[in-house]
Amino acid sequence: MKYSTVATDSLQKLVDVATKRWISISCLFDQADVDRSGDVTKEEMKDLLDQMHLSNSVNFDEIWDALDKDKSGEVTREEWDECFSAVAVAVVPSSDSTSNTFVSWRIKPSYRADVP
Ligand SMILES: [Ca+2]
Ligand SMILES: [Ca+2]
Numbered sequence: 724m725k726y727s728t729v730a731t732d733s734l735q736k737l738v739d740v741a742t743k744r745w746i747s748i749s750c751l752f753d754q755a756d757v758d759r760s761g762d763v764t765k766e767e768m769k770d771l772l773d774q775m776h777l778s779n780s781v782n783f784d785e786i787w788d789a790l791d792k793d794k795s796g797e798v799t800r801e802e803w804d805e806c807f808s809a810v811a812v813a814v815v816p817s818s819d820s821t822s823n824t825f826v827s828w829r830i831k832p833s834y835r836a837d838v839p
Contacts, residue, residue, distance in 0.1 A: 726809065730789040733781035734810045740775045748807040752800055762797035763790075 726734070741751050755763045755771040763771075765787060772778045772786075790798045790806050798806075 730785040
């Protein structure tokens with residue numbers, strides 16, 4: 724699943740703020756779904772962005788477009804999870820770079836006190 728750069732960027736900002744507040748993507752949905760209807764409406768999503776002080780720094784239409792995959796006018800938990808997991812995957816470093824970091828740690832000189 725690919726989203727526009729603007730959508731990914733905006734969703735990423737939302738994820739960043741949520742992460743800083745120790746809110747998981749799943750909890751974020753609960754927070755957005757104020758009336759516990761099981762889906763998030765445009766109004767609820769706008770309120771959430773307001774709460775997170777993101778209304779001015781993200782592109783709402785792009786976010787909404789990415790979230791409401793079937794264009795039903797509401798975002799279900801499935802749509803929410805699918806969209807955010809796609810964004811989360813995009814920002815996680817590849818396993819290659821992780822193993823490279825690991826290797827460079829291993830070959831650091833052993834006399835360095837700050838290297839385990
Ligand atoms: Ca709702
Ligand atoms: Ca929908």
